[in-house]
Amino acid sequence: MDEQTAFVLAIQLIALSCIAGALLLYLLCKMSRRKHTYDTTFATLNVGTARSILITSCETALGLQLALHFSSLGFRVFAGFKPTTAEGKSEENKSDGYKILRAKLKSCQNHLLSASVNLDDANVLKVITLPLDVTREDSLHEAVDIIRRHLPAGEDGLWALINTAGTCLKGKLENQDSSSQWDALLKTNVIGTLKTARTFLPLLQAKRGRFISLGISSELExxxxxxxxxxxxxxxxxxxxxxxxxxxxxxFICINPETIPSEKLFAVPKLNKRGSRVSNEEDCSSNQAAKYNISVLNAFALDIFEEAILTERPKHLYIISKPNDISHYFSAIVERFQKSPLDKSKVIEA
Incomplete structure (x- = not known):
C-alpha cells in the first residue's frame, strides 16, 4: 500500500470515527433526558402504582388496546361502555368489545397464574367496566359515582382520562343529505368532549390529572x-x-393521530359468529375473542400515550407522525435496548 492510499484511508477512518462519536453523543443525550422524564414515584416503582385512569369508550379497538396496555402497566383502568352494552344484558348479549376485553384479561391472568405470579402483588390487570355515554349528562354523573365507589379508601381522583369516544363520517359533502348525521357527529365528538371535561374536572383536579383528547389527522384531502x-x-x-x-x-392534552386513519381509530370490533366447527360454541367464541387483533397503535404511538400520562410535565400537544429522519430511527434503537423506567418484565402483551 503506497503512502497516498494509506493517507486517504486514514482520513476516511477519522471521518467515520467523528460521525460515530457524534451519533453516540447524541444518543447518550437522548437517553439522559429520557431518564428524567418520568415522575419520581413512577420511576422508582416501575409500574402505574395502581393509579386510576378512565378510558371513555372501550367499544372501539383503540379503547380496548389502551385499556389492556395501561392495566398491564399497573394502572387501575375504568373502561367505559355504552349503557346498553355494559349493563342490563346477559353475558352472551354483551357487545363484542366487552367480550374481547374480558377474554383477553382472562387469558393474561391465566398466563400470570401459570407462572406462579400473585395478581394482587403484581398490581396489574385491574379493569373495572362501567356504563358511560359521553353525550348524556346522567350517564356521565353516574360514571363519576361508580368511579368514586371503586377507588381505595381515602382516595378521590383520577390520574388521567383518555377520551376515545368518537364517530367518523366519510363521504362528499353534497352526498350527505341528512343533517342528522352531522348532528350525531358533533354531539359525540365535540359536545361529548366538552361535557366529559366539565363533569370529570373535579376528579382530575384532585390528582392534578390529565384529560387526553384525540385531535386532527392528516386526512384533509x-x-x-x-x-x-x-x-x-x-x-x-x-x-x-x-x-x-x-x-x-x-x-389538558391533545394527541394528533396523523398517521392513523380515522375509520381505524373508531372501528368497532366484530366477532365472527358463523362457521364454527367447534362443538362448544361458548369456548369457541371466547377463544376467538382472546385472539382478536385490536392493535391500532404501534409501539411509537403507545410511547406517546405513555409519555402524556406518565411525564411530570407533559406537553399540551403531541403528534403521532411517521419517523422522517435518521434521528427517529436511532431513538427507536436506543429505546429498544436502553433500560427504560418502565419495567418491561411487568408488561404483559395482550
Missing amino acids: TDSVAYNASRYAVLGASLSLYQETKHAKAQ
Missing part, C-alpha cells in the same frame, strides 16, 4: 369535511382548556 371540522373543534377546545386551566390542578 379526503372526503371528510364534517369529521375534520369536528376534530379541529376538539383540538381547539383542548388548547383553550389548556390555557384556561394552566394554573389549575388539571392538564
Whole structure:
C-alpha cells in the first residue's frame, strides 16, 4: 500500500470515527433526558402504582388496546361502555368489545397464574367496566359515582382520562343529505368532549390529572369535511382548556393521530359468529375473542400515550407522525435496548 492510499484511508477512518462519536453523543443525550422524564414515584416503582385512569369508550379497538396496555402497566383502568352494552344484558348479549376485553384479561391472568405470579402483588390487570355515554349528562354523573365507589379508601381522583369516544363520517359533502348525521357527529365528538371535561374536572383536579383528547389527522384531502371540522373543534377546545386551566390542578392534552386513519381509530370490533366447527360454541367464541387483533397503535404511538400520562410535565400537544429522519430511527434503537423506567418484565402483551 503506497503512502497516498494509506493517507486517504486514514482520513476516511477519522471521518467515520467523528460521525460515530457524534451519533453516540447524541444518543447518550437522548437517553439522559429520557431518564428524567418520568415522575419520581413512577420511576422508582416501575409500574402505574395502581393509579386510576378512565378510558371513555372501550367499544372501539383503540379503547380496548389502551385499556389492556395501561392495566398491564399497573394502572387501575375504568373502561367505559355504552349503557346498553355494559349493563342490563346477559353475558352472551354483551357487545363484542366487552367480550374481547374480558377474554383477553382472562387469558393474561391465566398466563400470570401459570407462572406462579400473585395478581394482587403484581398490581396489574385491574379493569373495572362501567356504563358511560359521553353525550348524556346522567350517564356521565353516574360514571363519576361508580368511579368514586371503586377507588381505595381515602382516595378521590383520577390520574388521567383518555377520551376515545368518537364517530367518523366519510363521504362528499353534497352526498350527505341528512343533517342528522352531522348532528350525531358533533354531539359525540365535540359536545361529548366538552361535557366529559366539565363533569370529570373535579376528579382530575384532585390528582392534578390529565384529560387526553384525540385531535386532527392528516386526512384533509379526503372526503371528510364534517369529521375534520369536528376534530379541529376538539383540538381547539383542548388548547383553550389548556390555557384556561394552566394554573389549575388539571392538564389538558391533545394527541394528533396523523398517521392513523380515522375509520381505524373508531372501528368497532366484530366477532365472527358463523362457521364454527367447534362443538362448544361458548369456548369457541371466547377463544376467538382472546385472539382478536385490536392493535391500532404501534409501539411509537403507545410511547406517546405513555409519555402524556406518565411525564411530570407533559406537553399540551403531541403528534403521532411517521419517523422522517435518521434521528427517529436511532431513538427507536436506543429505546429498544436502553433500560427504560418502565419495567418491561411487568408488561404483559395482550
